[in-house]
Amino acid sequence: MSTLSRKDVAHLARLARLAVTDEELDLFAGQLADVLDAVAQVGKAAVEEVPPTTHAVPMTNVMREDVVGPSLPREIVLAGAPAAEEGRFRVPRILQEEA
Amino acid sequence: MSDTLVGFDEVLTRYEPVIGLETHVELGTASKMFCGCSTTFGAEPNTQTCPVCLGLPGSLPVANAAAIESTIRIGLALGCRIATWCRFSRKNYFYPDIPKGFQTTQYDEPLCTAGHLDVEVDGETYRVEIERVHLEEDTGKNLHVGGATGRIHGADHSLIDYNRAGIPLVEIVTRPIPGAGAKAPEVARAYVTELREILLALGVSEVRMEQGNLRSDVNTSLAPIGSLEWGTRTETKNVNSLRSVERAVRFEMRRQAAVLDAGERVLQETRHFHEDTGTTSPGRSKEEATDYRYFPEPDLVPVAPDEEWVAKLAAMLPELPAARRARLSEEWGISPTEMAWLVNAGAVELVSDTVAAGASPADARKWWLGELARRANDAGVDLAELAVTPAQVAELVGLVAAGTINDQLARQALDGVLAGEGDPAAIVESRGLAVMGESDELVGAVEAAIEGNPDVAEKVRGGKVQAIGALVGAVMKTTRGKADAATVKRMLEERLL
Ligand SMILES: [Zn+2]
Numbered sequence: 001m002s003t004l005s006r007k008d009v010a011h012l013a014r015l016a017r018l019a020v021t022d023e024e025l026d027l028f029a030g031q032l033a034d035v036l037d038a039v040a041q042v043g044k045a046a047v048e049e050v051p052p053t054t055h056a057v058p059m060t061n062v063m064r065e066d067v068v069g070p071s072l073p074r075e076i077v078l079a080g081a082p083a084a085e086e087g088r089f090r091v092p093r094i095l096q097e098e099a
Numbered sequence: 100m101s102d103t104l105v106g107f108d109e110v111l112t113r114y115e116p117v118i119g120l121e122t123h124v125e126l127g128t129a130s131k132m133f134c135g136c137s138t139t140f141g142a143e144p145n146t147q148t149c150p151v152c153l154g155l156p157g158s159l160p161v162a163n164a165a166a167i168e169s170t171i172r173i174g175l176a177l178g179c180r181i182a183t184w185c186r187f188s189r190k191n192y193f194y195p196d197i198p199k200g201f202q203t204t205q206y207d208e209p210l211c212t213a214g215h216l217d218v219e220v221d222g223e224t225y226r227v228e229i230e231r232v233h234l235e236e237d238t239g240k241n242l243h244v245g246g247a248t249g250r251i252h253g254a255d256h257s258l259i260d261y262n263r264a265g266i267p268l269v270e271i272v273t274r275p276i277p278g279a280g281a282k283a284p285e286v287a288r289a290y291v292t293e294l295r296e297i298l299l300a301l302g303v304s305e306v307r308m309e310q311g312n313l314r315s316d317v318n319t320s321l322a323p324i325g326s327l328e329w330g331t332r333t334e335t336k337n338v339n340s341l342r343s344v345e346r347a348v349r350f351e352m353r354r355q356a357a358v359l360d361a362g363e364r365v366l367q368e369t370r371h372f373h374e375d376t377g378t379t380s381p382g383r384s385k386e387e388a389t390d391y392r393y394f395p396e397p398d399l400v401p402v403a404p405d406e407e408w409v410a411k412l413a414a415m416l417p418e419l420p421a422a423r424r425a426r427l428s429e430e431w432g433i434s435p436t437e438m439a440w441l442v443n444a445g446a447v448e449l450v451s452d453t454v455a456a457g458a459s460p461a462d463a464r465k466w467w468l469g470e471l472a473r474r475a476n477d478a479g480v481d482l483a484e485l486a487v488t489p490a491q492v493a494e495l496v497g498l499v500a501a502g503t504i505n506d507q508l509a510r511q512a513l514d515g516v517l518a519g520e521g522d523p524a525a526i527v528e529s530r531g532l533a534v535m536g537e538s539d540e541l542v543g544a545v546e547a548a549i550e551g552n553p554d555v556a557e558k559v560r561g562g563k564v565q566a567i568g569a570l571v572g573a574v575m576k577t578t579r580g581k582a583d584a585a586t587v588k589r590m591l592e593e594r595l596l
Contacts, residue, residue, distance in 0.1 A: 015192070015193065015390055016193055017193045054394075054395040054396075055400060055401075059400045060400055060401045060403040061400070061403055062161060062162070062399075062400045063161065064135075064164065065164060066128045066129050066164065066165035066166070067135060068129050068135055068136070069130070069135025069149075070135070070149075071136045071147050071149050072149050072153075074143070074144075077148050077261075078145065086144070086258060087144040087145055087260075088144045088258035089261070091257050091258075092255075092256055093243060093244075093255050
């Protein structure tokens with residue numbers, strides 16, 4: 001059984017820049033613990049002789065030549081932004097940040 | 100709030116500094132690290148982005164071979180070990196300059212490790228150990244609007260341009276550098292200077308600091324003299340001029356000494372450097388390494404540099420700056436100290452090119468370190484920014500050597516070059532600067548000087564030969580410097596002695 005404290009969840013929420021209420025902390029702590037338990041099932045299946053891996057296919061050195069290709073038109077790029085100004089993405093300023 | 104500071108010399112009576120540098124270099128590739136977007140500087144905002152560098156769902160990054168090659172070449176130039184197998188990692192954090200929610204970087208498996216770079220300060224060599232050289236991607240650029248300093252009052256938001264996001268960025272990290280003492284600020288500067296020279300020699304980056312191609316985070320800590328443990332370090336971020344690197348270390352040493360003197364502890368924090376005042380101020384609280392939740396990038400396969408490829412890159416390295424300086428010192432017949440002056444003045448390439456254009460090494464050095472350095476200083480620009488080419492300087496030197504003009508006229512010809520009037524020979528012609536021969540005009544000027552200064556002339560006749568200098572000066576003045584002083588002196592002597 002995994003346990004995740006409210007403090008852990010509050011910390012993760014801060015890293016994700018999410019505002020989470022006290023009730024949500026309790027709710028998410030329980031839900032996230034369930035997720036961890038589910039993922040932990042994989043540990044049971046793992047065999048000791050199998051080395052940990054990050055890729056299913058044993059490939060290396062997939063590279064591209066340094067050649068410029070087309071970029072997206074700016075209208076398209078900014079079309080998905082919640083707000084734009086002067087050809088740039090507009091976002092709320094993060095507190096305590098300096099330029 | 101202003102910090103209490105201890106005098107720099109006084110700091111050293113009680114504390115020993117340890118410095119360290121993390122330097123970011125934007126590579127000069129044509130395309131970005133993981134996509135084909137252009138890296139051209141100064142394009143309209145958000146015109147060089149695509150699904151990959153914006154991190155749109157379903158996009159797949161592919162590593163730029165040229166960027167990997169450049170990183171290996173940097174590692175080789177710094178005497179590093181090159182990894183035989185390594186991976187990229189995701190560094191997860193939420194900040195608007197990262198569109199993907201993570202930065203693709205290298206964490207525990209850097210491409211290059213365990214190198215070194217020797218730097219010289221005042222004739223003493225300091226070995227800077229290089230911990231690692233790794234490859235990552237640059238972030239976007241924030242433009243903060245509103246607040247106290249913004250353009251729109253009342254507004255309080257940021258505008259973001261992702262053209263820079265995804266440009267290949269190499270990070271070069273030193274091990275802590277102890278033992279530099281009073282020279283710590285200069286060692287820091289000398290290190291970044293030498294690193295920049297190497298990057299230029301390799302041709303991997305334009306390393307234009309004013310464009311942010313090269314930026315250093317400067318770590319500084321102090322420990323009481325004799326202490327076995329190092330003090331808590333601060334990290335001053337994004338210091339982007341050579342002079343500022345030195346100033347940042349100096350300021351942090353003075354500030355931290357005051358904190359320690361007051362019996363307080365130095366906070367481990369990131370700090371910002373302010374160019375205008377030369378001071379630092381606290382930045383955002385640093386997230387712990389574990390907060391970044393690094394994990395191997397699943398969308399990229401590992402990089403396994405082939406041994407033969409690395410050997411070939413090593414064999415093709417250009418002559419590195421230190422070796423080149425040693426060779427040039429010998430060719431030009433100058434001491435290491437004299438070479439250091441040229442390096443500090445940013446004049447090695449300029450002198451080298453001037454010599455290649457036909458000037459003697461002595462003349463080339465004299466002009467670049469003398470008259471031209473003065474002009475650059477007066478104009479507040481670097482030597483290389485002066486509007487005169489090494490070929491033009493060589494031409495100027497040639498005209499002096501041939502006796503067509505003297506040094507004073509050469510300075511007038513230089514005025515013309517800097518004003519964009521053309522090449523020296525053409526300016527000598529157009530401004531009429533050639534040295535006067537023993538013409539009627541010069542004879543007239545010499546005789547007028549004698550007549551106009553009878554008392555001086557009498558002194559010379561009476562045996563006070565040094566007094567002749569005043570008469571030479573008078574002739575030079577009436578001819579506006581166009582006469583040859585030696586010729587004038589001889590003509591005066593013929594008439595008075
Ligand atoms: Zn792109």
